[in-house]
Amino acid sequence: MPMIRINAEGPRAVLHRSSRLVESVLQQTQDIRGPVIIMTHGYKYMPDNSATCPHRHILALRPRALPDYSPSWPQHLGFGSGFTDEGLAVAFGWNARGPLWTAQRRAQSAGRVLADVINKLHRLNPDRPIHFIGHSMGVELAIEALHHICPGALKRIISMTGATYRARVLAALASEAGRRSELINITSRENDLFDFLYEQLVQPPQxxxxxxxxxxxxxxxVTLQIxxxxxxxxLSHMIAPIGQSQRxxxxxxxxxxxxALRVYNALLREPQRLSLAALRHGLPNAHAHRWSRLFATPKPRALLPFAQKAS
Known part of the structure; x- marks a missing residue:
């Protein structure tokens, strides 16, 4: 059982397409060796929607053929390989459809449901690390959960171009559980337009x-601008190469x-070697400014070698 699919439905957690109780299934996982890695999607996904169900797409071990290609998060994070210590993958779905501000409020509600799942997993096996990785507005779930979980229950959070405000994140990291968690904030100037739209449509906490x-x-x-x-x-020197930006x-x-997902796999599975201090060492002193990529002057393509035939 390398993977469990759970959805937030209102104030409670339910198994995806199953009538079994979440608690009974979680109890069967308490002796699984390796970390628990919880994966959560962002805006516009919705469980059981034929076109946007995350359990058929990014959160599936074997994604269905959909118009927009995406790699399988569980596969690239080390699940489904058959190794006894690969751990437990939790694919966590929530209704992220509708206007942006409505989805943001729903994300916070789903975060409280996620907190209940994290607390149950932690009580079943307090020595097993529990990590979280989410994209866009899915990061809101982990930030909200930090206010409702036992201190030490959630170890590392990877925010992939998260759609949430800095003040909200800092308040969560200052909570009892937050002080014992670590955040790896993945950013990119490719996402500037989406950050800007989020700030225009969702009211900030201050x-x-x-x-x-x-x-x-x-x-x-720590912030990693990829x-x-x-x-x-x-990152290439410490872990593995990530492809260059193409857009x-x-x-x-x-x-x-x-x-990218290969790097995140290492960050979640080797926190002792890849500490925040080690990650900070070698990073630039400042982040690039917003819009610096969008309005940058195009770089000229390298000339072909003299004797090379263009194809």
Whole structure:
């Protein structure tokens, strides 16, 4: 049982397409060796929707053929291989359809449901690490959950171009559970347009606040801007290469870029070797400014070698 599919339905957690109780299935997983990695999608996905069900797409071990290609998160995060210590994957779905501000409120509600699942997993096996990885507005679930879980229950959070505000994240990291968690904030200037739209459509917790795409300054957080050549070289040296940016605007490159999920797999499974201090060492002193990629002057293509035939 390398994987469980759970959905937030109102105030409770239910198994995806199963009438069994979540608690009974979780009890069967308490002796599984390896970490628990909870994966959550972002905006516009909805469980059981034929076109947008995340359990058929990014959260599936074997994704169905859909118009928009995406790699399988569970596969690239080390699940389904058959190794005895691969751990437990939890694919967590929630209704992310509708207007952006409505989905954001629903994400916070789903975060409280997620907190209940995390607490149950932690009580069943307190020594087993539980991590979270989410994209876009899915990051809101982990941020909300930090206010409702036992301290130490959630170890590492990877935010892939998260759609949430900095003040909200900092408040969560300052909570009892948050102080014992670590946040790895994946950003890219490819996502600037989406950060800007989020800030226009969703009211900030305090005037003038910015989304986490602008970076997070906290002792237990680090920001990795993955369209920065210095950052990519640093990650390549420490872990593995990530492909170069191919677009000026893209909301999904934080997980569709070749090698990205492989890097996140290492960050979740080797936290001792890949500490926040080690990640900070070798990063640039400042993040690139918003719009710096969108309005950058195009670089000329390298000339072909003299004797090479163009094809």
């Amino acid at each position: 005037p003038g606040d910015r989304s986490v795409g602008a970076g997070i300054d906290a002792e237990n957080a 369209d920065c050549n210095t950052t990519l070289a640093h 000026r605007v893209c909301h999904w490159s934080s997980y569709t870029r070749p090698g």
